[in-house]
Amino acid sequence: MMPLFDFPGGIHPPENKAQSSATPIRQAPLPPQLHVALRQSMGNAARPCVAVGDRVAKGQLIATADGRLSAAVHAPTSAVVSAIAPQPFAHPSGLPELAITLDSDGEERWIERQPLHDWAQRSGAEIRDFLAQMGIVGLGGAVFPSHLKLGVSQLETLVINGAECEPYISCDDRLMRERADAICDGIAVTHHALQARQVLIGIEDNKPQAIAAMQAAAAMHGYRVVAVPTKYPSGGAKQLIHVLTGKAIPHGVRATEHGVQCFNVATVYAIGRAVLHGEPLISRIVTLTGAVDAAANVEALIGTPLASLLALARPHHDSKEVVMGGPLMGFTLPDLAAGLTKAGNCLLVKSPALFPPRPPAQPCIRCGDCASACPVSLQPMDLFWFAKAKNFDKAQQWQLFDCIECGACSYVCPSQIPLVDYYRFAKSEIWGAERDKNAANLARQRHEFRQFRLQRDKTEKAQRLADKAAQAAARQAASHSAAANLAPAADPKQAAIAAAMARAAAQREAAPLPEQHSSGLNDAKQAAIAAAMARAAARKTAADEAKAASGQPPTPPPQSSGLDDAKQAAIAAAMARAAARKNAADEAKAASGQPPSPTPQSSGLDDAKQAAIAAAMARAAARKAAADQAKANQQPDS
Amino acid sequence: MSELLIAVALMLLLALLLGAILGYASVRFRVKADPLVDKIDAILPQTQCGQCSHPGCRPYAEALAAGSDDINKCPPGGEDGIRKLAELLGVEFKPFGEGAPQPKAKAVALIDEATCIGCTLCIQACPVDAILGAAKQMHTVIASECTGCELCLAPCPVDCIRMIPPGSELTNWKWRYPTIPIRNVSSGAKP
Numbered sequence: 001m002m003p004l005f006d007f008p009g010g011i012h013p014p015e016n017k018a019q020s021s022a023t024p025i026r027q028a029p030l031p032p033q034l035h036v037a038l039r040q041s042m043g044n045a046a047r048p049c050v051a052v053g054d055r056v057a058k059g060q061l062i063a064t065a066d067g068r069l070s071a072a073v074h075a076p077t078s079a080v081v082s083a084i085a086p087q088p089f090a091h092p093s094g095l096p097e098l099a100i101t102l103d104s105d106g107e108e109r110w111i112e113r114q115p116l117h118d119w120a121q122r123s124g125a126e127i128r129d130f131l132a133q134m135g136i137v138g139l140g141g142a143v144f145p146s147h148l149k150l151g152v153s154q155l156e157t158l159v160i161n162g163a164e165c166e167p168y169i170s171c172d173d174r175l176m177r178e179r180a181d182a183i184c185d186g187i188a189v190t191h192h193a194l195q196a197r198q199v200l201i202g203i204e205d206n207k208p209q210a211i212a213a214m215q216a217a218a219a220m221h222g223y224r225v226v227a228v229p230t231k232y233p234s235g236g237a238k239q240l241i242h243v244l245t246g247k248a249i250p251h252g253v254r255a256t257e258h259g260v261q262c263f264n265v266a267t268v269y270a271i272g273r274a275v276l277h278g279e280p281l282i283s284r285i286v287t288l289t290g291a292v293d294a295a296a297n298v299e300a301l302i303g304t305p306l307a308s309l310l311a312l313a314r315p316h317h318d319s320k321e322v323v324m325g326g327p328l329m330g331f332t333l334p335d336l337a338a339g340l341t342k343a344g345n346c347l348l349v350k351s352p353a354l355f356p357p358r359p360p361a362q363p364c365i366r367c368g369d370c371a372s373a374c375p376v377s378l379q380p381m382d383l384f385w386f387a388k389a390k391n392f393d394k395a396q397q398w399q400l401f402d403c404i405e406c407g408a409c410s411y412v413c414p415s416q417i418p419l420v421d422y423y424r425f426a427k428s429e430i431w432g433a434e435r436d437k438n439a440a441n442l443a444r445q446r447h448e449f450r451q452f453r454l455q456r457d458k459t460e461k462a463q464r465l466a467d468k469a470a471q472a473a474a475r476q477a478a479s480h481s482a483a484a485n486l487a488p489a490a491d492p493k494q495a496a497i498a499a500a501m502a503r504a505a506a507q508r509e510a511a512p513l514p515e516q517h518s519s520g521l522n523d524a525k526q527a528a529i530a531a532a533m534a535r536a537a538a539r540k541t542a543a544d545e546a547k548a549a550s551g552q553p554p555t556p557p558p559q560s561s562g563l564d565d566a567k568q569a570a571i572a573a574a575m576a577r578a579a580a581r582k583n584a585a586d587e588a589k590a591a592s593g594q595p596p597s598p599t600p601q602s603s604g605l606d607d608a609k610q611a612a613i614a615a616a617m618a619r620a621a622a623r624k625a626a627a628d629q630a631k632a633n634q635q636p637d638s
Numbered sequence: 639m640s641e642l643l644i645a646v647a648l649m650l651l652l653a654l655l656l657g658a659i660l661g662y663a664s665v666r667f668r669v670k671a672d673p674l675v676d677k678i679d680a681i682l683p684q685t686q687c688g689q690c691s692h693p694g695c696r697p698y699a700e701a702l703a704a705g706s707d708d709i710n711k712c713p714p715g716g717e718d719g720i721r722k723l724a725e726l727l728g729v730e731f732k733p734f735g736e737g738a739p740q741p742k743a744k745a746v747a748l749i750d751e752a753t754c755i756g757c758t759l760c761i762q763a764c765p766v767d768a769i770l771g772a773a774k775q776m777h778t779v780i781a782s783e784c785t786g787c788e789l790c791l792a793p794c795p796v797d798c799i800r801m802i803p804p805g806s807e808l809t810n811w812k813w814r815y816p817t818i819p820i821r822n823v824s825s826g827a828k829p
Contacts, residue, residue: 039808093811360818421816428812435810440684443785446766447686447694 002226005246007239009375010231011408013167013328015206019295020287021170025178026298028286028312030104034076034303035087035339036062037099041137041145043069048100054081057111059280062100065132071145071342072135074280075102076301078109090306090324090341094334102303113278124153124193127275134274135281140235140264141325143343146271149261150193156259157245158196160187160268162203162210163228165235166326169346171285172265174297176203176210180217183265186272187223190263199223200244201265206230232328233406237262239375251402266345286344288313290323291351303339306347310336315349323348327355328407362415370409370419376402380409384419387426392433395426403427469505473498480538496575497537497621537621674703681722683714686765687787689739694765702727710734713741714786745801746784747791751776753798760790760799 039045046063056062056075063073079102089097116122116130132147140161160183164172176183191199201218203211205227215225228234228243238249241260249255255262263271266284273279282302289295292313300309310322323330324344333347370380378399386395400423409419477498678699685695690711692698701707702723709723710732717733724731734740749760749769756774768784771777779790781804791799804810 089808091808091811092813093806093808095806095808095811097808418816421813424813425815432810432812436683439785440682442783443684443686443766444679444695446768446783447684450765450767 002224003246004226004228005243006229007234007242007248007375008377009373009408010233010239011373011411012230013232013411015230016168016289017170017173017206020168020289020297021173021207023296025174025285026296026312028298028300028304028309030077030106030108030301031304031308032104033082033305034079034102034104034301035099035305035337036073036076036102036303037087037089037097037339037341038063038073039089039097040073040135040302040342041069041071041143043067043071043145045098046070046073048084048098050081050084050100052081052084055079055105056081056102057109059111059113059278059282061133061280065135065145068148069145071137071143072133072280073100073302074135074282076282076303077102077104078107079104088335088338090333090338090344092331092334099303099339115278116275119189119275120192124150124195127189127193131271131274133280136267136270136274137281137342138264139266139270139284139342139345140237141329141343141345143341146263146267149263150190152256152261153193153195155194155196155256155261156198157241157261158187158191158194158199159237159241159244159260159262160199160201160223160265161235161237161240161262162201162207162214162265163235163240164207165204165230165232166328166346167232168289168348169287169326170289171287171297171345173207173210175269175285176207176265177213179269180210180213182272183214183269184217184221184223185276186268186270187218188221189271189275190268191223194261196261201225202228202234202240202244204228204230204234232408233375233404236375236404236406238404251399281342284340284342284344286340287346288349289346290349291316291319291354292349300340302342305336306333306338306340306344307336309340310347310349313347313349316351316353318353319349319351321350323350328411329405358418359416361417364415364417367414369412369414373408373412375406375408376404378403380419383426384417384422387422390426390429392426392430396430400426400430466506470502473502473505477501494537497533533621672700672703675699677726678702678723681715681719681726682712683719683785685714685785685787687714687785687789688765689713708732711738713739714744716741743803745786745803746781747779747786747788747799748781748802749777749779750798750800751778753796755796757795759793759795763789763793765789 037045038048044066047066048063050056050060050062056079058075058078060075061072062075062081065072081100082103083101084098085101086096087099087101089095089099091097116127119127122130128147128150131150132145136146137143138146138149162172162176164170187199187201199218199221201214201223203214203225205211211225211227218225226244228240233239234243237255241255241262242248245260247255247258247260249258249260270281270284274281283299284302285297285299286309287295287297288310292310292315294313296313298309298312306322306324315322322333322336323346324333325331325346325348327348330346330348332350364381364384366381368381370384371378374380376399380403382398383395383400383403386392386398387400392400403420403423405420405423407420410417410421413419477494481494675696676699679696682695682699688694690698690707692701692707698707698711702709709727709729710720712719712723713734715723720733721731723729747769754771754776756771756776758771758773758777760777761769761771765787766783766785768780769777769790770780779799786801788801791797791801
């Protein structure tokens with residue numbers, strides 16, 4: 001006898017398991033139509049990979065997992081896909097959910113099954129991948145994809161959960177009684193994948209036949225079957241781990257970090273079927289009980305309409321509502337047309353005679369009964385208070401999210417307060433606020449990026465326009481100098497003009513955008529001026545060249561005009577040098593990528609002054625050129 | 639006398655040393671932005687709708703931090719938002735003004751794609767780049783990115799954008815607040 005531990009709190013509600021556990025598991029008849037919902041696990045709904053009108057074989061993949069917490073979905077029978085559309089869904093919201101509707105052809109024709117016969121030689125990773133393809137999820141109620149739970153190795157203890165603590169439910173009890181060997185095969189695969197040191201099978205002691213059957217089957221594998229005292233909720237993973245190993249898993253920590261992993265018996269059975277027989281998870285055992293004539297456990301295909309399943313148990317006429325799950329943790333089904341999901345362990349028919357309506361809630365008297373019943377040592381009366389006042393921050397500080405919603409507090413409450421309803425409300429409000437927060441953060445990011453993008457586009461455009469204008473000016477200058485046959489004396493002058501024009505253009509572009517738009521009108525005028533100036537310069541150089549070519553000795557030019565010319569040339573050269581220097585400096589500044597310099601006003605003033613100087617220089621050059629030309633025109637005459 | 643000098647020198651040295659440390663710390667650990675603005679910005683719903691008459695949530699946050707605007711100018715944040723702002727800024731709760739915009743249910747924009755002429759005006763108006771399209775091509779709203787600011791409604795020349803309240807889905811479904819169902823009690827039961 002190994003030492004057992006006790007978890008805090010817990011309740012002893014009437015078990016009511018005998019009604020359904022007396023008869024063997026029956027096969028539910030094949031329904032003519034199945035609604036296989038795509039949301040069969042935590043995480044995202046699966047993505048359908050068949051089309052309407054397709055003929056599918058039993059066990060064929062019809063929807064692939066979408067994301068990490070999602071699970072694959074397979075055809076429960078050979079059928080024709082008649083619709084992929086929203087259908088009623090087994091969820092407290094009553095919202096429709098996308099489902100694949102299959103019209104069964106009655107042949108039950110299997111796809112070619114490919115079991116993993118050599119699983120003992122395969123690594124844990126290979127078994128994980130195989131189970132992911134088989135769509136195995138936890139059948140205890142949380143529908144967490146099982147392959148994710150196999151991602152650890154070298155565990156201390158593998159706990160197999162056969163406690164089944166919730167009243168009325170007996171599907172795991174019957175499964176253990178009838179298929180203990182198959183369960184142990186599944187445990188062997190799981191054990192191999194996890195490499196756990198020991199395997200403990202925990203079964204509540206109100207199921208002596210299941211314990212006996214499992215002991216007989218587990219003996220040859222060396223697994224220990226442990227009868228745990230009947231107390232709700234010993235079937236909770238953390239609670240059962242505590243009972244069997246004495247390890248209380250702390251808040252926010254996974255059991256694997258303490259060397260323990262827990263699987264439901266139905267899940268390991270499904271793992272065994274998948275690995276040894278190549279059968280994906282397409283059916284499960286469902287307890288039909290409550291206000292019915294023939295309470296029973298049936299093995300039903302996933303997607304079987306719940307109404308047709310219930311008909312097998314012949315509900316009483318006064319039955320009012322049907323609960324999926326047990327009386328403590330289950331939820332009322334909004335629509336019985338929904339198909340069976342992988343989470344559906346029990347359909348409990350409620351009638352006023354069997355389940356008298358809960359009397360209206362009275363005020364909380366802070367008796368503390370709920371605190372002593374809570375299996376996770378919370379303060380349910382405080383949580384209730386915070387949830388009722390919508391003080392969610394405080395509720396979170398009081399560890400609302402450690403609540404497993406077992407319903408023990410509601411069960412013991414002398415004021416009949418539906419405590420768990422308040423906790424669920426608070427939890428979903430907190431999740432909603434979290435979603436809003438994330439959406440706001442996303443919006444903020446996108447808005448900030450948009451601002452950045454607009455600013456960047458603006459500066460890039462200004463830069464582009466400036467570059468283009470400078471290039472155009474340079475091209476123009478180059479073409480003119482080519483036309484002027486490269487007169488050496490004229491070159492610096494033309495360069496000076498081109499530089500001035502380029503500077504003016506650059507300054508125009510650098511001006512704020514609206515100004516640029518308004519100044520766009522007189523652009524043409526400016527261009528005309530520039531062109532006129534350039535033409536004048538070209539004419540002058542041509543005249544100069546003609547003079548030079550006329551054979552006059554350049555060194556001692558005629559005293560009167562020669563002196564003048566030399567002086568003028570010197571001045572022009574000096575100006576050109578200065579302009580070139582300034583230009584080079586400007587260019588260097590532009591190349592260094594300086595954004596509008598820290599003192600934009602002063603530099604703007606500077607620029608304006610420079611531009612004014614340049615314009616004045618250009619005007620002067622033009623005047624001089626005109627005068628020169630006039631002189632040149634006069635000379636041949638005289 | 640020397641003791642006095644030593645004491646003075648010691649205190650002076652200490653003062654210089656601590657001053658140097660403080661001076662270094664004030665440079666090394668300088669907080670650049672106003673942290674209050676970030677805190678306010680975190681409360682604001684980031685719809686960037688401009689109903690507060692500021693060009694976005696952050697400018698409003700800056701105005702609030704500077705104390706130059708009221709806390710009741712953000713309808714998308716709701717009264718809950720005003721309460722949080724009041725708590726953060728240490729001022730009294732202030733309800734929305736009489737004629738001012740009032741909070742309404744969140745909705746996302748939907749473009750009637752048959753009517754859309756592809757003018758790109760709504761794309762330019764969208765503060766969070768949630769509208770996709772190109773010139774003379776059909777535009778569409780990325781519903782998951784839409785903040786419901788309604789800034790795209792006004793520029794549309796063909797009025798093809800509508801605001802649609804988001805549908806209830808399993809992913810955003812919430813448990814209701816537990817209520818006591820009201821039953822019809824027959825009049826004879828009255829005392």
